[in-house]
Amino acid sequence: MKYLKWLLSAIAGSLFFFNTYSMTLYAHNLKHLLKDNRIALGGWINGGVTLNPSQKNGFNGPVIMADQANRFQLNQLNLFMQRAVVSEGNTWDFGGRFDFMFGTDAVFTQAFGVPTLDVNSGKPLKRSNWDLDLCCDSSRTYGIALPQAYLEAHVPVGNGLNVKLGHFYSPMGYETVPASAPDNFFYTRAYNLNVGEPFTHTGLLSEYKLNKNWSIIGAAVTGSANGGWDGGWDKQLGNWSGVAGFNWTSDNHLTSLKVIGSYGETSTRSSEPWATYNIVLKHRINPKTSLALHHVWGYAGGVLLDNPKYTNVIKDTQWINLMAYLYYDITDNVSVGVRGEWFRDRDGSRNPSPFRIAVTTNIVNGKAVSPAGDPNRVTIMPADYYSTTVGVNWKAAKTLKLKSDLMRKLTIRSNIRYDRVDAYHAPAYRPFAGNKDQVLFSLDFILPF
Template sequence: MKLSKLAMLAALACGLTAGQAMAGNGTIAQVGCFSDSCDSCDPCGEITCGCEPVGCDLGCDSGCDSGCDSLGCNLGGLGLCGDCCHDDPFTLFGEYGGISVGGWLQMGYHTAALPLFNSRPDEVQLHQAWLYAEKAIDTSCGFDIGGRIDYIYGTDSQDTQAFGIANDHWDNGWDNGADYGHALPQLYVEAGYGDLSVKAGHFYTIIGWEVVTAPDNFFYSHAYTMYNSEPFTHTGALATYNATDDLTFYGGYVMGWDSGFEDNGDAFLGGISAGLTDNLTVTYATVGGRFGDGNINRVDPGPPATVGRGENGYMHSIVADYAVSDNLQYIFQSDLLDTEDIDGATVRDTFGINQYLIYSINDCWALGTRFEWYQADAGVFNTDNDVYAWTSGINYKPNANVIIRPEVRWDWVDGDPTGILENDDDDQFTFGMDTIFLF
């Protein structure tokens, strides 16, 4: 799971965190509960859902219903404003003996092809049919041991397989046609004592802010940086040390990028996450060393840039997560990737800046926008390019088990657009929408 997801916002509402939860499942949880009662001089009347009201005047005459009824408040039960507080999600399997089992289904549709998971335009596709089993460790009373396994089927699977070595090892050969397939992106054990824990096996990277798991992202589509310049998975060992409530260190050894239980490199994976203020958390994560032996086979618009040449280098991601208010979250991310082959020639040279604004109205509704500048000087596209993408979207949760994410996206290229956008156009508008069913 990526590091910035470990930084938890301070504001709590209805037992859930504001904006996007920074730990665990990353479920979108919005701030804002309104009482329907204004028949007393207690501001906003009785607060039935157990959290402080947001957006209420302090006077009863213009209290909780102010500004809602005039807008048609719930708009046919959509919960756009007013009392919208969800209970915990319903689970099919639940927890038994400390082991929790669950998953989700993600289905989506988009109007244009993007080289970023969304590869099948103008058709409804199953992106992720996901199952997991996990025993989370609890070191509050001393030593504990646990682990996790994840399985995915869908069009996102081939980009989640261990494609770092093109010899069909681990799950890389589990394809079902051109786009569909299976993957086992995580299989690890974890042990901990006190403030120190170590996981060993096959696990998701700690690099960056966006992740593969659909419920942990605000947007349906993905950033160029996440897809082209960051690893998805590692195989190795990673230690986590919580020095204080506001300071966490990470460090470990991994066998390259996006590979299963087979040697594909020698690299250090680590970082630091620091809560600098009550509202600001900054995370630095890095991976450096030998990333692969030259057989990278990710499904992307261009040929594998490193076949037969090896790849050594350095990559880091810096993420600043700032709670502007109880309802507004701002994320700034900068990624740098610089690698060479065995002869010292550049293999990949990229730099990117992503910015996010996420406004949480209540448990039902959140609004978000993302702007990305991605500079790919070498190794990703056919030529040197600057690619820009602006995305705006909505998250609607009619209940705790369903997330609906419509969005509009505009991509444009400064350089040669060949192999980047659909029909090799200079720019492209895309409408997309997906639905996630948690269970």
Template sequence: MKISKLALVAMLACGVNAGVASADQAYGISQVGCFEQSNCDCGEPVCGCEMVEPSCDFGCDSGCDSGCGPAGCLGGGSLGDPLELFGSTDNGWSAGGWASIGYHNEALPLFNSRPDEVQLQQAWLYAEKAIDTSHGFDIGGRIDYIYGTDAQDTQSFGIDNDHWDNGWDNGSDYGSAIPQLYAEVGYGDWSVKAGHFYTIIGWEVVQATGNFFYSHAYTMYNSEPFTHTGALATYNVNDNVTAYGGYVLGWDSGFEDNGDAFLGGLSVALSDDLTVTYATVGGVFANNQDAYEKGYMQSIVADLALTENLQYIFQSDYLDSDDRTGATSRKTFGINQYLIYTLSDRLAVGGRFEWYDQEGVFNNDNGTPDDDTDDTLQQSDVYELTLGLNYRPIANVVVRPEIRWDWDDDQLIGLDDGDHQTTFGIDSVITF
């Protein structure tokens, strides 16, 4: 049964009062959280974990008396410790998850494709043993499960034979997926992950807890892989440099060969305030009977702390791939810029501006790729500006309202008004 829009807003904004048992991962508000990949160092931008330390000076003083209440001041007050369901045990295992419930009034050719109704975007569970090599050799691993409208977008759809989790659909939009199932070993400064895992490409991630904004960038959804199957080694060269390198079976495949590709990169902390990460994947991305794609893709992310509370992220993505005949399959270039200001441990505001130049992704007027390979690929420039905030009433809940403007002068992506669209969205992410 559909819920009215008024009831929706009340639920998302106030439903946070529901008692939840939550995991022990406290997370910074500029990136909703890093615990979805808690085995990574939050200093590694590729994990989507970078955080601006919140200021605790914005308390309930005379300037915001009207905002004080049981949950504290709207802009400040102590959050306390998050409740936990199953925190780290003596043997290193932990388990938890989150639920993301959202609403948006217009459809986007991205994750948010089901407009004008409340939906469960992500019901997420994970179990993990993070490795600890401070005392020598260690073994760990992780498994993730997701149900919701985001699940079909993170299944192993790279191979068109319904292998692994690709056939776990529940209707046209809902479904299930196991986006991560891997083992990890480490010794000293080295670690190797083997199995099915999320990519290191880009700054935005699939996990709702890893992004500031409710909606996603075109670049992330259309020009970056989501998952890989293979092996990836990480080497901490020193305190400022981390190197990655490994072999994967193409893009978005489960435990079947979808190609042969190199996945790797380098993350360098140039100063206490600036970290630059280069990540790349090159080789065969897809090796299906009806679809073959080979090429090169790279992402460069610069994460800069302008002040103690102000974070700026610049990302550029480049993708160039061909089909079996050598003709262009996809050729895209995108620039994403993020500016996030943390007012307190409860409240942050942010903006994202994206320019996405594409050829081969959108070739018709209904927001989907054109399957007619005889057509000449159409080039277009797509822009989007998103403004939003993160409000955390309690440690286990964040509410993310946003307003987004999209432009497409060539009218290829199916926006509501042809060449432009304004979208309002809001979700609540409840961790446990």
């Protein structure tokens, strides 16, 4: 019996060894296969906490992304698979990308372009099935989004044409959804990112390089009842909108300008226009200092309004935004930045508070319900929103000389933000826990992998 146990142990150990060896060999071969085919697997983790002295519990008013007061948020656990196309040369090249996001930011990134109620008539709509109901209603704050799923091709025509087909992040704007994007210096996000411009589109996006300085952008987008914004795959496919613009970069690459806009009918039910334009100017003043200016204007026709100033009133609506960013590199590993923003929701159509409850509200058995909270808490008003944010970015891994491959890209961000709102020719508005203003103290981390 003793020898039998030894024999069984030897057999089990041999099987474990060969299984481990086979798995290691398979992983090694898979890694080389992906590398040889230029397929990248990666992602990032972003989480943080925002202290709001005026809130005991709840939301930071209409602030998005870092919208939870006085508790930790795992904002983004984002995984992606990508084959980037080679955008130069005289040969065809094909690629694509797929992103999966879990976290509290998912709700802001989902294809919610078909709202619960038609913006022109107020009648219930059938919402997109792409990623709105994948999981986590019981958690109130966490969810899953599939913000990108597209195929891409480089077409060797002229100086080169790049084409994306599918679901992708909008080419509009300055700040973007991915926490690891270089233009997202601050943990708390601008109002404009959420309500002034689209997060995503579904359709066809192309960019053509005219020369080393100029390129033009064009897109046909669908799947939305908000003029082509944040569309999905299975609803409102008969409604198409256009996106067009250009990029310019100086010879020394110190200055760039992007001008882009969109226009289309609101939905398959309404021919009312939905339009916006977006201008971003970036300039590196010197090796340590850079500046960015961002302006947005938007228009939506025949919107059914329901706020204290306009109750069940159909009106053409507008919004406008101005932002300025200034950054300074103290050292190679520490940078400071300041952001100022003015956002005018002229008619009280764009910026509900809390936005998380508003966007997750559905009509169930004739009643408005939301997993994020009581829909009756949501308020909106014609108003001017002002915010000033000061922040520090610290490349902690480089400063601490961490050797770990996993930790070497760790960045820690802190920021202080002041918000104030003034009602625009309307009754007093206090969306910040009964106040007209608030101060936020935030600390978060970004860990790409």
